[in-house]
Amino acid sequence: MAPAPASLVFSKIALLFAFKYPIYTLFCALLGLYVSVRFILRFTRFILDTFVLPGTSLKKYGAGKGAWALITGATDGIGREFALQLAKAGFNILIVSRSPDKLALVSSEIETKYGVQVKSxxxxxxxxxxxxxxxxxxxxxxxxxxVLVNNVGKSHALPTPFVDIDPQEITDIIRINIDATMRVTQIVVPGMIQRKKGLILSLGSFASLIPTPLLTPYSASKAFLRTFTAALSSELAPHGIKVHLLNTYYVTTPMSKIRHPSPLIPTPTSYVQSALSKIGLRGGAVGSGRGGEGTPFWTHSVLDFLISNLGGDWFVGYVKSTNEEIRKRALRKREREAAKEKEGKNE
Ligand SMILES: NC(=O)c1ccc[n+]([C@@H]2O[C@H](COP(=O)([O-])OP(=O)(O)OC[C@H]3O[C@@H](n4cnc5c(N)ncnc54)[C@H](OP(=O)(O)O)[C@@H]3O)[C@@H](O)[C@H]2O)c1
Structure with a gap:
């Protein structure tokens, strides 16, 4: 006689178990149903946010009606692109950044292209x-x-073990990524409360979604932004102010030192287009419990959803070995350049 198929044996055992322990079986079935329905709802919302739904319109924040947008770190990379695209959408622009000559250049570019008022x-x-x-x-x-875009940010010159990081670099990261964000936000928020309207976007990073060895202070500074946003968004929601963290993987900018875009690494232009068309949506961050946070660029959103649902622990090891490799290559490059310079001096 042929043996019964495994599925039949399993069904029989399950039935016997169900008859013997009906309450326990009902509990397991309801738990399974709850977990499945929760995942299906989360997955559906992730698909809708990432590929279908438009975000809140910028018109809600006075685009084209004399409202101003303040962008920090606006002379390069993502911040410069926010300034250009918010001007295109009809906002007057206030840019705050480090280099006066670069501020003058970006200001005149915005005025010439979009005819809005610009201050810096x-x-x-x-x-x-x-x-x-x-x-x-x-x-x-x-x-x-x-509109306030808390964009300014600093990362490490190269991935470095924590004990070897120059303390000045740590201080700079804390001042730029944390202090500046809080100070500028505190200056802007009272006016928004008075007008009962505002949008505050802060540039988050996957370096806080996945704790990032060899970039430890940067990674931790971005984790600060996550908690800051979640708490502040709850405080300011009753005043009509939306506070949102933009969870971001790599973008081709001077900071990332990546020049060529790929499906996973957009240019600042396409990244900011996504960010401004997905205002308030959660994308891959949906259901993650990370309040006030969204992942606007579609491939970043898919990656966030996978990490949030598969668990991020094993990514830490992957990120660590990647950063160790980047460090080795950067140090070898420095050695080659130093040797070349020495040769040049000896000739
Ligand atoms: N690029 C990415 O892959 C990536 C990924 C995740 C998150 N982010 C976040 O996105 C934000 C923007 O990054 P980015 O890649 O666009 O950077 P970026 O290309 O290096 O541009 C940084 C901007 O900030 C300004 N800035 C730098 N240090 C400053 C300081 N001490 N005081 C005032 N302004 C200063 C720069 O001004 P100068 O022109 O004068 O230097 C420049 O305008 C950061 O918060 C970053 O952490 C970036």
Whole structure:
């Protein structure tokens, strides 16, 4: 006689178990149903957010009606692109960044292309004075700023074990990524509360979604932004102010040192287009429990959904070995350049 198929044996055991322990079986079935329905709802919302639904319109924040957008770190990379695209959408633009000459260039580019009003202020957020922040407060006092993009950020010159990082680099990262974000936000928020309208976007990073060895202070500074956003978004929601963290994987900018875009690594232009068309949506961050956070670019969103659902632990080891490899290559390049320079001097 042929043996019964495994599925038949399994069904028989399950039936016997169900008859013997009906309450326990019902509990397991309901739990299974709850987990499945929860996942299906989460997956559906992820698909809708990432591929179907449009985000909140910028018109809600006064685009084309005299409202201002303030962008920090706006002379290069993602910040410059936010300034250009928000000007194109009809906002007057206030840019705050480090280099006065670059600020002048970006300001005149925006004025020429989009005919909106542009103001700028140079602040080195790594070495700000109290006067810098008071003069920024005076500059924005008469302006109806309804959009703030907390974009300015600093990472490490190269991946480095924590014990070997120059303490000055750590201080700069804390001042730029954390202090500047809180100071600028605190200056802008009272006006938004008065006008009962505002959008605050902060540039988050996968370096906080996956704790990132060899970039430890940067990774931790971005984790700060995550908690800051979640708490502040709850505080400011009753005032009509949306606070949102943009969870971001790589983008081709001077900071990432990646020049060529790929499906996973967009240019600043396509990244910012996504960010501005998906305002308020969660994407891959949906159901992750990370409040006030969204992942606007579609491939980043898919990656976030996978990491959030598969668990991020094994990614830490992968990121660590990648950073060790990047460090080795960068150090070899430095050695080659130093040797070349020495040769040049000897000739
Ligand atoms: N690029 C990525 O792959 C990536 C991934 C995840 C998250 N992010 C986040 O996205 C944000 C923008 O990054 P990005 O790649 O666009 O950077 P970026 O290309 O290096 O541009 C940085 C901008 O910030 C300004 N800046 C730098 N240090 C400053 C300081 N001390 N004071 C004032 N302004 C300063 C720069 O001004 P100068 O022109 O004067 O230098 C520049 O305008 C950052 O918060 C970053 O952490 C980026």
């Amino acid at each position: 202020q140079a602040i080195d957020f790594a070495r700000p004075t109290e006067e810098d922040y008071t003069s920024l407060a005076s500059l924005i006092a008469p302006l109806p700023v309804s």
